[in-house]
Amino acid sequence: MTSYVVALEKDVRDYSIVRSMMGDKPLVIWRGASGAINVWLDRCPHRFVRLSAGRNMGGYLEGVYHGWQFEESGKVMLVPAMQGRPAHDISATVYSTAVAGGFVWASEEECSPSGSAGEPCYPVHIAAPVDQVRLHVDSSVDHLTPWGVDGSMVYPTGDPAQRRAELSAIRRRLEES
Numbered sequence: 212m213t214s215y216v217v218a219l220e221k222d223v224r225d226y227s228i229v230r231s232m233m234g235d236k237p238l239v240i241w242r243g244a245s246g247a248i249n250v251w252l253d254r255c256p257h258r259f260v261r262l263s264a265g266r267n268m269g270g271y272l273e274g275v276y277h278g279w280q281f282e283e284s285g286k287v288m289l290v291p292a293m294q295g296r297p298a299h300d301i302s303a304t305v306y307s308t309a310v311a312g313g314f315v316w317a318s319e320e321e322c323s324p325s326g327s328a329g330e331p332c333y334p335v336h337i338a339a340p341v342d343q344v345r346l347h348v349d350s351s352v353d354h355l356t357p358w359g360v361d362g363s364m365v366y367p368t369g370d371p372a373q374r375r376a377e378l379s380a381i382r383r384r385l386e387e388s
């Protein structure tokens with residue numbers, strides 16, 4: 212089971228929308244009126260328009276094209292073209308989500324923000340593309356994912372303090388080169 216950091220918690224504000232990626236999957240991330248952070252596939256189940264082009268109305272996310280309203284569970288709570296009726300059999304694709312260490316984590320399975328040993332695993336951000344970072348990090352040991360346009364997130368394994376120190380040295384080298 213792999214969980215990924217998909218956003219910084221502080222960046223997910225009320226009434227706003229954050230776009231991110233989980234592997235090759237585009238994500239829309241939004242905080243609902245309940246205070247919970249929702250991480251969904253960034254694709255409306257109606258006509259596949261990006262949900263991130265819509266609006267976070269607090270209690271629901273509104274699709275930009277036809278105004279479908281999605282409650283926090285992901286289900287469609289209102290379709291304007293159906294006299295405002297719900298369509299609860301239709302849902303956004305919702306990912307398992309957790310908040311830990313100031314990060315928003317997500318997974319296609321049950322989200323578990325931890326390393327392979329079950330210890331908390333705090334990833335290291337490096338402002339360099341994954342292809343470049345892979346040359347310096349053993350990706351059979353540490354897990355790598357893209358972060359933003361040109362960044363990478365490294366999920367270390369092994370002794371957390373030691374590995375973070377090693378990765379910080381790699382980060383400095385790459386970011387200063």
Ligand code: FES
Nearest residue numbers: 255257258274277
């Ligand atoms: S495409 Fe999303 S509401 Fe129609």
